[in-house]
Amino acid sequence: MAMTEQGAPTGRPNRPRVFWTMRRRQLLWVWGFLAVPVLFYGVIRFYPTGHAFWLSLTDWDLMSEPSFIGLDNYTRLFADPQFGRVFRNTFAYLIMGTPISLVLSFIIAYALDRVRFGHTFLRALYFLPFITTASAMAWVWRWFYQPAPIGVINDFLSGFGIPQLAFLNSTTWALPSIMVTAIWAGLGFQIIIFMAGLRAIPNTYYEAARIDGLGEWAILRRITLPLLKPTTVFLVVFSSIGFLRIFDQVYNMTTNDPGGPLGSTKPLVLMIYQTAFSSYEMGYAAAQTVVLFTILLVVSLLQLWILRERT
Amino acid sequence: MATIALRNLVKSYGKTDVIHGINLDIADGEFVVFVGPSGCGKSTTLRMIAGLEEISGGEILIGNEVVNELDPKRRNIAMVFQNYAIYPHMTVRQNIAFGLYTSPLSREEKDARVTEAATMLGLTALLDRRPAALSGGQRQRVAIGRAMVRDPAAFLFDEPLSNLDAQLRAQMRIEIKRLHQRLGTTIVYVTHDQVEAMTMADRIVVMRDGHILQSGTPTEIYEAPVNVFTAQFIGSPSMNLLPAAEVGGRIVAQSGGPLLVGLRPHDLVAGEGEGAFSISGEVTAVEPLGPETLVHFQTEGRTVIATAPARMVPAIGSTIQASAAAGALYLFDAKTEQAMGRR
Ligand SMILES: Nc1ncnc2c1ncn2[C@@H]1O[C@H](COP(=O)(O)OP(=O)(O)OP(=O)(O)O)[C@@H](O)[C@H]1O
Numbered sequence: 001m002a003m004t005e006q007g008a009p010t011g012r013p014n015r016p017r018v019f020w021t022m023r024r025r026q027l028l029w030v031w032g033f034l035a036v037p038v039l040f041y042g043v044i045r046f047y048p049t050g051h052a053f054w055l056s057l058t059d060w061d062l063m064s065e066p067s068f069i070g071l072d073n074y075t076r077l078f079a080d081p082q083f084g085r086v087f088r089n090t091f092a093y094l095i096m097g098t099p100i101s102l103v104l105s106f107i108i109a110y111a112l113d114r115v116r117f118g119h120t121f122l123r124a125l126y127f128l129p130f131i132t133t134a135s136a137m138a139w140v141w142r143w144f145y146q147p148a149p150i151g152v153i154n155d156f157l158s159g160f161g162i163p164q165l166a167f168l169n170s171t172t173w174a175l176p177s178i179m180v181t182a183i184w185a186g187l188g189f190q191i192i193i194f195m196a197g198l199r200a201i202p203n204t205y206y207e208a209a210r211i212d213g214l215g216e217w218a219i220l221r222r223i224t225l226p227l228l229k230p231t232t233v234f235l236v237v238f239s240s241i242g243f244l245r246i247f248d249q250v251y252n253m254t255t256n257d258p259g260g261p262l263g264s265t266k267p268l269v270l271m272i273y274q275t276a277f278s279s280y281e282m283g284y285a286a287a288q289t290v291v292l293f294t295i296l297l298v299v300s301l302l303q304l305w306i307l308r309e310r311t
Numbered sequence: 312m313a314t315i316a317l318r319n320l321v322k323s324y325g326k327t328d329v330i331h332g333i334n335l336d337i338a339d340g341e342f343v344v345f346v347g348p349s350g351c352g353k354s355t356t357l358r359m360i361a362g363l364e365e366i367s368g369g370e371i372l373i374g375n376e377v378v379n380e381l382d383p384k385r386r387n388i389a390m391v392f393q394n395y396a397i398y399p400h401m402t403v404r405q406n407i408a409f410g411l412y413t414s415p416l417s418r419e420e421k422d423a424r425v426t427e428a429a430t431m432l433g434l435t436a437l438l439d440r441r442p443a444a445l446s447g448g449q450r451q452r453v454a455i456g457r458a459m460v461r462d463p464a465a466f467l468f469d470e471p472l473s474n475l476d477a478q479l480r481a482q483m484r485i486e487i488k489r490l491h492q493r494l495g496t497t498i499v500y501v502t503h504d505q506v507e508a509m510t511m512a513d514r515i516v517v518m519r520d521g522h523i524l525q526s527g528t529p530t531e532i533y534e535a536p537v538n539v540f541t542a543q544f545i546g547s548p549s550m551n552l553l554p555a556a557e558v559g560g561r562i563v564a565q566s567g568g569p570l571l572v573g574l575r576p577h578d579l580v581a582g583e584g585e586g587a588f589s590i591s592g593e594v595t596a597v598e599p600l601g602p603e604t605l606v607h608f609q610t611e612g613r614t615v616i617a618t619a620p621a622r623m624v625p626a627i628g629s630t631i632q633a634s635a636a637a638g639a640l641y642l643f644d645a646k647t648e649q650a651m652g653r654r
């Protein structure tokens with residue numbers, strides 16, 4: 001910089017020094033617009049998160065001042081038999097829910113993409129559950145799962161002479177039953193995103209593949225799925241986070257004994273909720289949220305790493 | 312290898328017809344070039360031959376078999392698209408090899424073909440790149456490579472050279488011609504570029520508004536265009552047209568005359584000369600090309616282009632005379648624009 005300024009008088013005329021250079025003006029605008037979200041995230045997101053980390057090291061119970069107890073909450077958590085159970089439940093939701101919901105929504109989106117007739121209506125139909133309140137939906141599904149004369153599913157099964165299933169009252173079937181509801185609730189959103197992804201693939205790729213002699217299945221495997229990968233990665237991460245944080249469906253479908261029967265459906269978020277708002281052990285609940293946070297972070301990063309673009 | 316025949320081929324989108332019942336017979340091993348202005352239906356015709364576009368009427372025969380209801384893959388045709396259509400998630404090598412996806416060849420044979428095609432197209436150094444890291448011309452060559460490795464009944468090319476620079480285009484023209492000579496496969500080739508059409512074609516098919524105006528060898532089209540449109544479309548710079556009349560056995564320029572006289576700029580020579588036809592006018596522009604100079608001048612309210620020897624560069628504003636020898640005049644009916652022979 002200095003050198004060009006020294007050279008300047010000989011060549012071109014000295015430009016007047018401006019304080020508001022183009023760069024400074026741009027920076028002003030950039031920071032002006034960034035200020036709002038930065039403040040928002042600082043106050044609403046990062047501060048509470050940081051605070052939770054600190055609380056997890058205390059014995060706060062809402063009544064007295066929190067006092068520092070080191071890692072006691074964590075040692076207690078990892079020794080807690082309930083935690084092991086909740087941990088397994090949470091991962092059951094994740095490991096079954098994410099693949100099933102993704103495969104289902106892809107199949108539906110793929111089919112819808114080819115339908116020319118009533119396309120908008122069908123799409124709206126699939127999207128409806130996504131905008132319905134979780135509690136209303138959960139109650140409808142509770143009704144579906146009731147014993148024979150009332151519950152449609154058992155009614156249907158008994159029509160074929162199949163014995164009654166206890167669904168929500170069975171320790172084996174309650175978790176899958178709730179998962180079905182959760183999958184159904186999230187399906188609409190995933191379908192819309194998959195359809196947008198499918199639409200974005202130019203038609204000539206398919207035409208070229210057809211000319212090269214590929215069948216439908218080969219086109220799906222060699223062209224559609226690879227080109228849809230960015231969409232799929234997004235949905236895998238998004239849906240995994242959703243299942244790891246599952247709460248609404250469980251809470252609303254097991255109101256008599258939240259997370260029951262016998263804790264067989266209880267996910268981590270429900271445990272946190274109960275620790276915080278039934279037992280008022282805020283420090284302990286904070287430690288649990290920190291664990292949840294870590295799990296979310298690790299799972300998301302792991303998925304992004306596994307599904308990264310290899311060149 | 313196969314013949315291709317179009318019989319009263321019609322294509323309509325809803326109520327609008329874009330191809331109006333065209334007929335064409337392409338011999339086995341023939342190199343046919345479709346030319347015509349943008350939107351005249353060249354791509355549509357090609358896509359119907361490939362099986363990508365449904366046929367609204369008429370028939371397409373490939374090797375004497377009606378293929379109207381046949382899937383593209385069962386027609387055994389290779390196609391290079393106007394917008395390349397090479398897959399972004401595959402390397403250049405994989406893209407080219409994709410043409411052999413259904414081929415029963417062994418892995419070694421496939422590799423050998425890919426290598427051969429890459430060498431011919433100058434892509435050897437780029438084989439492991441993704442299309443995102445290629446220039447437009449390189450992508451187009453990959454698309455050509457994907458078609459080349461196959462052994463199809465016919466090749467269809469939709470403006471394959473449109474994104475290349477002049478030098479590469481000239482080179483690729485030769486490569487495609489050589490490919491044709493080596494394989495002897497039937498080729499249907501679409502282009503805007505009349506130089507491409509003239510240099511590559513065994514036969515040129517001139518299209519306009521979904522009709523075939525004329526089909527013939529490049530020389531036939533150049534020497535005996537059937538109407539004004541074809542005459543002006545083929546040849547560069549394009550043919551001059553002047554209203555004319557026949558007076559005492561001679562053709563003379565005359566505004567409002569019953570004839571149109573067509574003169575190729577190369578036949579209209581500037582300078583004092585006795586010819587079958589001569590005109591004069593005020594020079595408006597000159598384009599020295601090296602071996603010769605193109606002189607634009609104004610006559611009968613129209614701009615006419617004549618050629619002058621290289622060293623003769625007339626001043627703008629000066630009056631110039633130009634004449635054409637006997638046999639160089641193309642006559643057309645002024646009303647119907649149909650050809651009336653040469654004089
Ligand atoms: N899907 C469609 N619906 C309606 N009209 C169409 C459709 N596709 C093409 N057309 C029309 O068909 C005509 C022929 O199109 P085509 O693509 O064959 O032109 P082209 O000769 O290849 O032109 P270019 O040289 O610009 O590629 C055009 O007038 C175009 O507007």
Ligand SMILES: [Mg+2]
Pocket residue numbers: 353354355393469
């Ligand atoms: Mg076209």
